[in-house]
Amino acid sequence: MSKIILTGDRPTGKLHVGHYVGSLRRRVQLQNSGEYDKIFIMIADAQALTDNADNPEKVRQNIIEVALDYLSCGLDPARSTLLIQSQIPELAELSFYYMNLVTVSRLQRNPTVKAEIQMRNFEASIPVGFFTYPISQAADITAFKATTVPVGDDQLPMIEQCREIVRRFNFIYGDTLVEPEALIPENEACCRLPGTDGKAKMSKSLNNCIYLSDSADQVWDKIRNNMFTDPNHLKVTDPGSLEGNVAFTYLDAFCRDEHFERYLPEYANLDELKGHYQRGGLGDMKVKKFLNAVMQEELEPIRNRRKELAGRIPEVYDILKAGSEKAREEAARTVDEVKAAMKINYFEDENLIREQAEKYAAESV
Numbered sequence: 001m002s003k004i005i006l007t008g009d010r011p012t013g014k015l016h017v018g019h020y021v022g023s024l025r026r027r028v029q030l031q032n033s034g035e036y037d038k039i040f041i042m043i044a045d046a047q048a049l050t051d052n053a054d055n056p057e058k059v060r061q062n063i064i065e066v067a068l069d070y071l072s073c074g075l076d077p078a079r080s081t082l083l084i085q086s087q088i089p090e091l092a093e094l095s096f097y098y099m100n101l102v103t104v105s106r107l108q109r110n111p112t113v114k115a116e117i118q119m120r121n122f123e124a125s126i127p128v129g130f131f132t133y134p135i136s137q138a139a140d141i142t143a144f145k146a147t148t149v150p151v152g153d154d155q156l157p158m159i160e161q162c163r164e165i166v167r168r169f170n171f172i173y174g175d176t177l178v179e180p181e182a183l184i185p186e187n188e189a190c191c192r193l194p195g196t197d198g199k200a201k202m203s204k205s206l207n208n209c210i211y212l213s214d215s216a217d218q219v220w221d222k223i224r225n226n227m228f229t230d231p232n233h234l235k236v237t238d239p240g241s242l243e244g245n246v247a248f249t250y251l252d253a254f255c256r257d258e259h260f261e262r263y264l265p266e267y268a269n270l271d272e273l274k275g276h277y278q279r280g281g282l283g284d285m286k287v288k289k290f291l292n293a294v295m296q297e298e299l300e301p302i303r304n305r306r307k308e309l310a311g312r313i314p315e316v317y318d319i320l321k322a323g324s325e326k327a328r329e330e331a332a333r334t335v336d337e338v339k340a341a342m343k344i345n346y347f348e349d350e351n352l353i354r355e356q357a358e359k360y361a362a363e364s365v
């Protein structure tokens, strides 16, 4: 069986380093591994509209931001198909049929939807489209016969719900759809990179994000002035705590042994640095400077590519258009199979027409 990746992001803002360590970096590795037959990366604008119906301009403006982030991180349109969800009407068609396979109470139990409803204070007024987006996400995944869905662990309930839909569809209508597997980051810090303030996940409204598009100065400013460490670590000589210490969480996500050789050769690896911090005698500023060096090394080429691509916006749209067209062909093939399995492909079904013609012919004699 071929190995196919599908994953995506809602275009509601520029992508930040949480997206990067949680998914973008991995996608590029998967792309470059050559192990996958097809890779689809979706800008999920229709999903973004499920809770932004009154603000389509926000979604519209952010499509290019996400596309620039993708390309600057190393997603290569020659190897990965980049597509815009709303341009594939077949996804809506699949969702329409999958809706019959899911109960309201099952959707209400989806932990991700539950948490998101709470976060948005939607309790009494959930848009139906938002409530049912796990179904539409199952359409996204199955339209491309994805076997592998690289996502953050917050998306696991979505993948589980998709697998249930696939099993139910195949049980009722015969083997048609492919049951996908989630692929989550192996490193815990990458699953849940906190905001620079340490309080929560990175979020634009909390103003605690480091964006892939931030300048070198902005990155250093956010590390130096906003990044939460250990509030009780007042003097360099004090022992420091790693618990909730964002600088160390970011090091867990970004730093490799080779960075010590380059920027902090007195230590062999992160464990030694952590040990010294906990014993006392290591100042926050030294840790932050090291983190800055490590992060700048990774972010600088991305930032430069982004700047270069930003000068070629029409070309980026051409990439999205070509990707969406290619994706649409794939999805259309799946819809044909789905309709055949569901026996709603009347005009292609010669048996149906012949049988009914014969039945009426027999009745009339």
Ligand code: TRP
Residues within 6 Å of the ligand: 006, 007, 008, 009, 010, 042, 044, 047, 137, 140, 141, 149, 151, 155
């Ligand atoms: N729900 C995902 C998110 O919020 C985005 C998404 C839409 C997605 N469709 C998908 C992810 C299909 C994986 C597969 O990040």
